[in-house]
Amino acid sequence: MKKARIRLGLFCFGFLAMMMHGWCQEGLPNMVMIIADDIGWDDMGCYGNQVVKTPNMDRMALEGVRFDNFYLTTSSCSPSRTSIISGRYPHNTGAAELHTPLPESILTFTQVLKEGGYFTAQSGKWHMGPAARNSFDLIYDKREEIGDGGEDKWLATLQERPKEKPFFLWLAALDAHRPWGPNDFSGMHDPEAIQVPVYLADAPDTRSDLAKYYDEIARFDYFVGKVEEELEAQGVLDNTVIFILSDNGRPFPRSKTRMYDSGIKSPLIVKWPKGITEAGAVSTSMVSSVDLAPTFLDLAGLDIAGDFQGKSFLSVIEKPDLPFRKYVFAEHNWHDHEAYERMVRTDHYMYVLNLRPSLSNTGPADSNASPSYRDLKRLRDKGRLNAAQADVFMQPRPFEEFYHCERDGEQLLNQASLKKYENELDHLRQVLAQWRAETHDTAPQNLTYDWYDKETGQALDVEQRRGDMPGGDAAMTTKAKGPF
Template sequence: MNKRRNVCVTLLSLFFLLPLCHANDTKPNIVLIIADDVNWDDIGTYGHPTISTPNLDALAKRGMRFDAAYLTASSCSPSRASILTGRYPHNTDAEQLHWDLPTTQVTFSEKLKNAGYWTGAAGKWHMGEAIKSRFDMVRESYYGNGSLTGAEEWQNLLKLRPKEKPFFVWLAAWDAHRPWVPEETNLPHQHSQDDVVLPPYYPPTELYMNDFVHYYNEISRFDKSVGELVKLLEVQGVADNTLVIVISDNGRPYARDKTTLYDSGIKTPFIAHWPKGIKNKGTSTASIVSVIDLAATFVELAGAETSSSFEGKSFAHLFTDPSLNHRTYAFSERNWHDFEGHGRSVRSARYRYIRNNYNDLPATPSGDTVYHETWRELIRLYDAGMLNEHQARPFLAPRPREELYDLKNDPYELTNLAGDKQYLPILQTHRQVLDNWIIESGDFIPSIRTPDDFDRRTGAKLPVRQRPRPMKKDMYGEGAY
């Protein structure tokens, strides 16, 4: 009698546990992989003819490629803080480079954690110590502890996760951030100068061509890390119901790309792979998405509670129908990054509008670019009068207050149409759209300017000066234009 009663109790228990088990089986695992300083079109699947990225190309072929995905900042830590919080950089209180993300901010990782997910992060961190508590495990890699790729702990993290829970992991690479490691021989592919496709705003010197070779090699190394990670998901038997998204935090680490508001700074590669969830494999979508939408998308797919602080919106519907419209505009901002700067941009399907609020300052690139020999080469050529107007743009001061580009006819954003009367209606529309976003998002111009960290020409480190958090008092409003 007791045996029969125990069997009944066991069966009854299993009956009530079945919905929970089923729920865990249907909740997708989520893997977010972030490259460092990799341009959106420096990947094979986006049309680059020579860069070796077989693993990323295969992910896109088996999944979905997003052709109009944009970052909120072309700057490492502000971009990452924006992604994690689902907020525009100026609302994260971490909009300047190397500002820690405050614990007052809500992150999507904690929402997933509350919904029963195991959450982990590995690789480059760059958002401060305090916010690590929003993950169950963080295994940080950086140059100082011997990391070359930032991917050394990715696989260990997946091996350490509890197997009975759905999981979310944030995997961040160092590749392709400077400094390069050109002496390394254990690379998946060795590129040559014959592989280099140089944008027209770079001088085609021997130094630039060789430097791009090293940049390409690091992209291939990132591709190898992604491939090894996906293989481990397959070995663990979880690949079918794991959504893998691969993006970059900003554009390539050269003048005129990283820290700018052009597509080469703000547009990101965006590849999604999810065998169980993407209806039509090998598709692409032209619908505009912003990385600010990742938080809302992840909590929806996980069945987690959302946060009123999230400013993005879920694009989960694109996985079943990539032809649907998601956004009409994507917004991006430029704040302090080694050098003072303040600008805002809106991107539509065809046009980009940029507003340079500190247009008295030149568009000096990031510090890791300015202390590199390619910058010294650029200065030498500029002083000798050997650069054309596009190659010399990082030295221009004052800059135009407004910039407007037709990306269909001018993909490198070389011809500013803001002063062309023919484009005045388009300019006015984008002005108004940006003004509306500024008001709706509570954007602001800082009450004080932040001092530069380096000399803009020599790259020499300047005396350490405190960077106080500026008051948010100089608000935008109607009548800015």
Template sequence: MSIGINPTFDTIPPNIIVFIADDISWNDFGCYGNKDVQTPNIDGLAEGGLRFDNAILTTSSCSPSRISIMTGRYPHNTGAAELHTEPKRNFSSIASQLKNKGYHTGQAGKWHMGDLLRNGFDVIHDNGKANGDGGEDMWLPALKDRDKSRPFFFWFASMDAHRPWGANNFSGTHLPETVEVPKTLVNDGPTKIDIARYYDEIKRFDHHIGQVVTLLKKEGQYDNTLILIMADNGRPFPRDKTRMYDSGLKTPFIAHWPNKIKKGVSKALISIMDLAPTILEVCGAETPKSFQGRSFKKLLTNPAASFRNYAFGEHNWHDHEAHERVIRTSEYLYILNSRPKYANQGPADALKSPSFQALKQEKIDGSLTEAQNDVFLKPRSMEELFKLSTDTNQYDNLLGNNTYQDIHITLRTILEKWMIETGDSIPDNLTGDWYTRDDGSRIEEGFQTRGVMPGLKHKADLIDASGPF
């Protein structure tokens, strides 16, 4: 199949590589200010490229997030809003559109997107043993063995830094005694070890990115390759993964393409759902009507430009019954929680962690701070509102403060408009808890029994409207 000319950047079609990490929060790379973690390769790409400071995921849950990124659709519009579910239809994707354009399309590492999206890839390396403990071992072979007569798109997906932490060549890289513990966790030895091991796995992700970059340079493909680095959801700790705060829903996002994009930092608000149409526009490929996101290509050459007014996210079942919706602007974050009777402690893997066990013990001792107690709070407020410029970590709920009453009403109205226009719904019989909320143990009664998927009532998988922008 012939390759069209990219009318914007060059006469040579660009290569694309998306590196997507598993369970890493936005500020856990060195280039985002984390002084404890070691990410020299990522930091180098950020220094020579474009760092986005307000890239927002559509959900903080791995399979719905990955499917959303690949299809450019909100989770409830894919029919796969819950963890470990698959799209209802064979949606167009980044891969399928680039394959139609004549690209070699390949994947290596964690898959987690169901069967239908496989159609967009020429080659898929999703064998767990072959991919290795961190999910990166097939990245170099996939790149080496591609069809070299065509430009390429690769989706390189690690398992890092998903729990459990396994012993590997990077274990012990970070010293527990030197790490800084966030206010939401207990500052004790087991928690520090937990964080240090998490950083070790991030360094492994960084190392393998460096190996790919070295091979690109060796093959003469580095200058014509747009490299994108991101994560699918927040770090696997209490109050992070699955949560609607920035620690769960905001992703690190770095774009690197020598001499083709402007170096620097973009403060523009983007939804990571916008990545799909952006990649297609950069490659001169057709953007399908099913994509709900919009291309932010202009930011690649003009980082100071504005883009979105609003980004939206959702929290659906991920081990536990949940239904939260969020709207984020550059200044505020508003959450609507339709299951406020439940504590919001995080997924089962986080509940089994030393960090959560330390929180439980502090709760028994009666010494939890307000920030640490957040994961145990029930009933919760049905609504939360935060001012981001003065409350980076979203500790101070402004609901009830008269100063922000108009902001509250405006954001709730826009969020409800988005839910209506995209066909979202709040089923009475959502999928219930499959695991306990105190230690992540499996609940045998009702295990693997699904409820009604959000959006099913309005056939949201057939709706392409994107809502307010």
């Protein structure tokens, strides 16, 4: 009943918006969100990576705005995407764990856009369950039609749109999710040229693993460029806002699923020829992925009221120097393995609370089956791990972690026990506690347990059943945003 009332209200508002704008392309901007799968924030040339080949995104960053402090709400594929489409934190969606569908009762920004007069389409990886499909006019998500990298129907989706309507496209790649498939870009990157992160093993198999990962990023970049070319050919590029981001960090140990920047920080490039006057600007303002939904609605001139927990950052797109958030929040729930972590970050500090400190934090199954993880295990078995490499095997783990992010950008030195930071640590404890209380976060005793072996990444011989998911009825209906 509640959703029916929302839909009726949106229809009325959308009708008025259409009457005011007269269905004019010039009055309403088009929007294209291009979302990568498992690409780390610093694995693009425009973010300082000197090896990976991303010429299209590098150029678009110079023609638009690059965001250097954009954070996801979780470093886990489907919960991250359902958080983006709903503008809500994972425990507020009813889909906090990997591979749980978004409930029908959760409002999505694409539904608001569709009922407000926009043509909405999705092409590529879906991963959000059946309910949200109704908010799209057109969907291409079958593996045989979207191709190995997920991008094969992107141009067709753009070409098949009705020309009399403004449009929103959700273009979702499979690149660069494991396993690596052979493609036209295979072999483009030299393993010997790669700078290996300190928390991985500097070994031939790891270097080869990273090179193949970079090859898939190059394919993603190629299709980003093709989308831009098609927009220009159709004469709508100037009035189209393009967002480029990722759903979580790279699929390597100590990255994907983790609360550090290597897992939770995402690239974000926004290009809008008609609306951005400071081309090549870099914004250091802190932005969360829950802020995307209200920003899309703000761009469309639609009412942002509703259940969205984020806030529009359209003002920052237009003026990149403007401050925005003081805090961003993230969570680590079940993704192949039992987990419960919560994180709050400021521009200076990061605090991580772990309510399953008895468990190791190796990463997801695909990462644990990787050559890079095998290299780490070989070092472990020889007693040769450095402190950063040993992190994924640590058991038990600290109950609390605290990092000075300005001095320790990779969050390698936990300073939660240092007296000189006790005031800052206590402040972030209180902020996180406030966020958890206001958004009705819960910590069930019966969480979903491990379904995969942490040593091999292979499925365990156990009944794959769900435990109790964080959040609940109150979490799914709250409009509370938490500290901002």
